[in-house]
Amino acid sequence: MDLYSAANIIIPCITLGVALFTPGVSKILDRVLFFNLSITIVTETMGWLLTSWLLPNFFIYNLYMPIIFIAQNFLFYKLRQQNIKVFVLTSLIIMSIWLLEVGMEEGLNQVYFFYTYVAGTLILLVNVYEYIVFTMNSADVVKIEKSRYFWISIGILVFYIPFLPVMMGVKYSLIQVEIYRAIVFLLVILQHTSFIIGLRWGNRI
DSSP: HHHHHHHHHHHHHHHHHHHSOOOOOOOOHHHHHHHHHHHHEEEEEEHEEEHTTOOHHHHHHHHHHHHHHHHHHHHHHHHHHHHHHHHHHHHHHHHHHHHHHHHHTTSSSSSSHHHHHHHHHHHHHHHHHHHHHHHHTSSGGGGGGGBBHHHHHHHHHHHHHHHHHHHHHTTHHHHSSSHHHHHHHHHHHHHHHHOOOOOOHHBBB
């Protein structure tokens, strides 16, 4: 196993371990977080196994995309207590684009679904931004450093904001694979550092 694959599996495992052995702050929110970490670990493990067996792993990541984006948007829907129609609408947008790509690419195992990823990322970033603005304008701002999900939000921003242009660079052959892997490795470390800070020192929602 190379360093890149190991990091993508081991680092989320460490974060999940910290989460499981840290007192929770919200039953449903913490369960969504556990689910997100667990499905990431399973996906990265399956992706690595298929690659090591010299088999295509596109379908693993293409199945993962709509699930992880919808789950993460559900997290912020619950955090902000939005109208459920907003969550349903954003989920339908993600699934519609995903289904279009399934049809256009004639299945799940031909290429990575770039447009599903872009749509999911943009919707997620808007939700995270709105949550942070909402928190900053609330009375809870004085204790924001103790908010578990504020740190989770920071981790999501740290990963997804720079990763989206990196994905575009890879799609259009502007970035070499080695550089892509180095960037992802750094972003995963930064993201999960923020997650762990929130889990260990965030004693409130």
